[in-house]
Amino acid sequence: KAGVTQTPRYLIKTRGQQVTLSCSPISGHRSVSWYQQTPGQGLQFLFEYFSETQRNKGNFPGRFSGRQFSNSRSEMNVSTLELGDSALYLCASSLVEDRTEAFFGQGTRLTVV
Amino acid sequence: AQSVAQPEDQVNVAEGNPLTVKCTYSVSGNPYLFWYVQYPNRGLQFLLKYITGDNLVKGSYGFEAEFNKSQTSFHLKKPSALVSDSALYFCAVRDIGGNNRLAFGKGNQVVVIP
Numbered sequence: 001k002a003g004v005t006q007t008p009r010y011l012i013k014t015r016g017q018q019v020t021l022s023c024s025p026i027s028g029h030r031s032v033s034w035y036q037q038t039p040g041q042g043l044q045f046l047f048e049y050f051s052e053t054q055r056n057k058g059n060f061p062g063r064f065s066g067r068q069f070s071n072s073r074s075e076m077n078v079s080t081l082e083l084g085d086s087a088l089y090l091c092a093s094s095l096v097e098d099r100t101e102a103f104f105g106q107g108t109r110l111t112v113v
Numbered sequence: 114a115q116s117v118a119q120p121e122d123q124v125n126v127a128e129g130n131p132l133t134v135k136c137t138y139s140v141s142g143n144p145y146l147f148w149y150v151q152y153p154n155r156g157l158q159f160l161l162k163y164i165t166g167d168n169l170v171k172g173s174y175g176f177e178a179e180f181n182k183s184q185t186s187f188h189l190k191k192p193s194a195l196v197s198d199s200a201l202y203f204c205a206v207r208d209i210g211g212n213n214r215l216a217f218g219k220g221n222q223v224v225v226i227p
Contacts, residue, residue, distance in 0.1 A: 004156070031213045043203065043217040056212045090156055094213045099164045101147055102213060104156035 004105035018079040025093030032074040037088040119218035132194040136204030145207040146187040
């Protein structure tokens with residue numbers, strides 16, 4: 001079974017631009033969550049999508065948004081990029097039941113210059 | 114709100130010695146607890162979880178963890194550390210309640226010295 005696939009692996013963007021990251025979950029997993037990892041703040045929850053609906057949201061500004069498609073693939077978008085948005089963005093997929101573990105992709109390394 | 118504390122920044126251990134990485138948690142009800150490991154420039158790999166049942170949980174690569182409800186702890190252990198165990202380890206907690214939001218600790222860098 002293929003794992004969680006995130007594309008692209010690396011991105012360099014300029015301040016003020018926007019970016020879209022993609023995540024394909026494990027087949028059969030309908031829940032997709034996004035996390036931001038930085039050296040200073042650690043791993044922080046961005047949002048979770050289930051059945052194309054945002055089910056949970058972390059404490060991030062509205063510049064961070066996401067969506068989920070009918071095939072469970074998810075995208076997250078960051079508009080008006082700031083230097084502080086430089087981070088590793090991780091996607092995790094899970095089965096619906098909350099007793100199960102989340103499986104993470106390799107992440108997208110975003111650098112804002 | 115759920116939270117996790119990993120009190121140590123770095124754990125140094127000699128190869129072949131026992132390894133312990135500490136984690137305490139705070140949740141409003143019964144917790145679901147997880148340990149993940151991260152190698153440089155990689156995502157998180159699942160090691161083990163506690164949901165219910167036996168307090169001693171066995172996981173991947175020889176790791177185990179002990180759930181202690183009275184001390185609200187979930188320490189990760191390995192009887193004999195390998196150099197290849199050098200990595201960043203994260204403890205995470207999830208509230209029971211129908212969502213998959215994980216709260217992570219800050220992570221512990223484990224360095225196994227040959």
